[in-house]
Amino acid sequence: MIVFRYLSREVLLTFSAVSTVLLVIIMSGRFIKYLAQAAQGILDPGVLLLIMGYRIPGFLQLILPLGLFLGILLAYGRLYLDSEMTVLSATGMSEQRLLAYTLAPAILVALMCAWLSFFLTPQGVQNVAQILNDQDALTEFDTLVAGRFQSMRDGSRVTYTQELSDDRDELRNVFISEKRDLSKAKEKDEGITVLVAKTGRQEIQEDGSRYLILNDGYRYDGTPGEADYRVIHYDTYGVLLPKPSVEVKVGERETMSTQQLLDSPQPRMKSELQWRLSSPLLVLIVTLIAVPLSRANPRQGRFLKLLPAILLYMAYLALLVAARSALDKEQIPIALGLWPVHGVFLLIGLLLVYWQPLQLRMARRRAQKGVQHA
Numbered sequence: 001m002i003v004f005r006y007l008s009r010e011v012l013l014t015f016s017a018v019s020t021v022l023l024v025i026i027m028s029g030r031f032i033k034y035l036a037q038a039a040q041g042i043l044d045p046g047v048l049l050l051i052m053g054y055r056i057p058g059f060l061q062l063i064l065p066l067g068l069f070l071g072i073l074l075a076y077g078r079l080y081l082d083s084e085m086t087v088l089s090a091t092g093m094s095e096q097r098l099l100a101y102t103l104a105p106a107i108l109v110a111l112m113c114a115w116l117s118f119f120l121t122p123q124g125v126q127n128v129a130q131i132l133n134d135q136d137a138l139t140e141f142d143t144l145v146a147g148r149f150q151s152m153r154d155g156s157r158v159t160y161t162q163e164l165s166d167d168r169d170e171l172r173n174v175f176i177s178e179k180r181d182l183s184k185a186k187e188k189d190e191g192i193t194v195l196v197a198k199t200g201r202q203e204i205q206e207d208g209s210r211y212l213i214l215n216d217g218y219r220y221d222g223t224p225g226e227a228d229y230r231v232i233h234y235d236t237y238g239v240l241l242p243k244p245s246v247e248v249k250v251g252e253r254e255t256m257s258t259q260q261l262l263d264s265p266q267p268r269m270k271s272e273l274q275w276r277l278s279s280p281l282l283v284l285i286v287t288l289i290a291v292p293l294s295r296a297n298p299r300q301g302r303f304l305k306l307l308p309a310i311l312l313y314m315a316y317l318a319l320l321v322a323a324r325s326a327l328d329k330e331q332i333p334i335a336l337g338l339w340p341v342h343g344v345f346l347l348i349g350l351l352l353v354y355w356q357p358l359q360l361r362m363a364r365r366r367a368q369k370g371v372q373h374a
Helices: 002-039 045-081 084-090 095-136 258-263 267-293 306-328 339-373
Strands: 150-152 157-164 170-181 190-204 210-222 230-241
Touching: 002 045, 002 095, 045 084, 045 095, 045 267, 045 306, 095 258, 095 267, 095 339, 190 230, 258 267, 267 306, 267 339, 306 339
Parallel strands: none
Antiparallel strands: 150 157, 157 170, 170 190, 190 210, 210 230
């Protein structure tokens, strides 16, 4: 039990460190993407942390198998270099017993992946989809930030307000620049309409349409590079805020519960179910592969087999993704599914586990035969 606790602690500590680093890297990249959308006025900055929180289960579902794979390689590689594995082997620690000890923390990680894959990740994706749909329902007025130029409508409109009241009802010193399509008059020209106003407010009509009412300002119409600008002074000017078309993605397979996937006869739903099953299976199979690949010769260094191991893991994932795509297109039968990919890498893992003991047995037999002949 002392050896078991020691090996499990080494694997779990390294696994935790690697998974944390990978999670920070992935979350940083995704957060930068959402932050850019918030700066453009597409997302409300107040929901960024909420979105990231709901996305964590999906990130962990992808990270944990790779984290365990790298954790085993790094932890056991160090033990081989420090000759600790040699001492354990001399005391009777076989490759099979080492694998059995390693499967204990691997089963724990597989149960975590199953919990994430079957329950937390679909719920998190559904919550994120709902938040994003709610953000689509916001008008440009709702996402304005005082003192910041914000790009709207895919860059065709830029809006700025110097001051914004706490209840978001009143704006002061408003600037709006919008491109006008002049293709009917000049085939390749685009005009610019600029609106400036001292104050502005939002007005909702009975039919639900929303207007930004500007007071005491000017409108400038023209084409950049030309001097034929038209200037109009107005006391009151209404700018129609586009009415959002909200499309709630209900029924998407990523947001469906596992029970709904089980009840559905559609091939795409069965494909999603097999994909969710693949996460815990991936953990167990890569453990089987990582233990023999972690053998390291002190003269070779602990990182010699790291690159081939990562390439093998990436090949595993790539084949799973390709098989899932083929399932979605009904190019392979659903009964066959993703199981051949798992089967191939399970055989690779078993071959790696038993290859070295088999070679040792054959070498001993040859040595015994040589002694008998002598």
